[in-house]
Amino acid sequence: MPSKPLAPVLTIDGPSGSGKGTVSRLVAERLGWHMLDSGALYRAVGYAASMADIDLTDADAVTRCALAAKIRFRPSEDGSDTRVVVNGHDATDEIRTETCGAAASAVAAIPAVREALRDKQLAFRKRPGLVADGRDMGTVIFPDAPFKVFLTASAAERAKRRYKQLKEKGLSVTISGLQREIEARDERDASRPVAPLKPAEGALLVDSTGMPIDAVVAKVIALVQPD
Ligand SMILES: Nc1ncnc2c1ncn2[C@@H]1O[C@H](COP(=O)(O)OP(=O)(O)OP(=O)(O)O)[C@@H](O)[C@H]1O
Numbered sequence: 001m002p003s004k005p006l007a008p009v010l011t012i013d014g015p016s017g018s019g020k021g022t023v024s025r026l027v028a029e030r031l032g033w034h035m036l037d038s039g040a041l042y043r044a045v046g047y048a049a050s051m052a053d054i055d056l057t058d059a060d061a062v063t064r065c066a067l068a069a070k071i072r073f074r075p076s077e078d079g080s081d082t083r084v085v086v087n088g089h090d091a092t093d094e095i096r097t098e099t100c101g102a103a104a105s106a107v108a109a110i111p112a113v114r115e116a117l118r119d120k121q122l123a124f125r126k127r128p129g130l131v132a133d134g135r136d137m138g139t140v141i142f143p144d145a146p147f148k149v150f151l152t153a154s155a156a157e158r159a160k161r162r163y164k165q166l167k168e169k170g171l172s173v174t175i176s177g178l179q180r181e182i183e184a185r186d187e188r189d190a191s192r193p194v195a196p197l198k199p200a201e202g203a204l205l206v207d208s209t210g211m212p213i214d215a216v217v218a219k220v221i222a223l224v225q226p227d
């Protein structure tokens with residue numbers, strides 16, 4: 001019997017703060033598709049390893065931690081967002097800090113950690129479709145995806161966006177400090193030998209510098225549903 005065709009996937013890769021999460025969520029809502037925030041998985045491993053006082057350069061210990069970590073996504077009680085539960089603890093807010101972003105970037109450079117998270121990511125591919133956000137969605141995890149986007153913005157613009165986001169949460173940050181952290185993370189993610197941050201072949205390149213969120217969403221929707 002012929003096997004059922006796999007659900008379609010839209011991959012949205014790009015550097016930190018380019019708007020992948022925001023755009024993926026809005027596009028997934030519009031299409032009625034599932035969503036995978038793959039960065040949250042790496043953040044969860046970085047968080048679990050840090051909680052266990054594991055040296056993030058100890059690849060074997062971090063890999064054991066990644067294999068043992070129980071990471072769960074669940075809707076919040078009022079259904080307005082998705083909670084990330086790591087080893088039974090709701091770590092949604094803790095994993096969003098720049099410190100946890102840097103820890104995620106460090107553990108993500110370990111090939112065995114990426115392997116440990118691979119099947120979890122593939123399991124999100126379900127009908128009617130999946131919007132997958134990350135760094136290697138179109139290059140490594142879903143290379144056969146029919147729709148691929150690489151979303152960027154200048155580092156200065158991304159730092160301003162992150163500044164606004166963190167200030168609204170009452171955190172004490174500076175734009176120049178955030179820009180340095182963003183550039184360091186970009187450099188690490190793009191230069192690692194395994195699954196580096198780069199556009200997938202055939203991806204639609206979208207530079208969102210100075211572009212409103214709605215316009216980015218419209219461009220991405222037009223890729224999936226051309227009229
Ligand atoms: N086109 C845009 N114009 C202005 N602000 C934007 C735009 N896109 C996203 N933002 C804002 O920038 C911030 C970062 O966006 P978001 O978290 O979606 O980025 P990201 O690429 O998923 O980042 P990360 O990879 O670090 O999780 C959010 O506050 C979001 O509202």
Ligand SMILES: Nc1ccn([C@H]2C[C@H](O)[C@@H](COP(=O)(O)O)O2)c(=O)n1
Nearest residue numbers: 038039040042104105108134135136
């Ligand atoms: N597919 C992915 C997703 C994320 N990472 C790493 C690299 C990022 O710096 C870090 C945090 O991701 P974010 O939440 O900012 O999207 O996780 C990766 O290597 N591959």
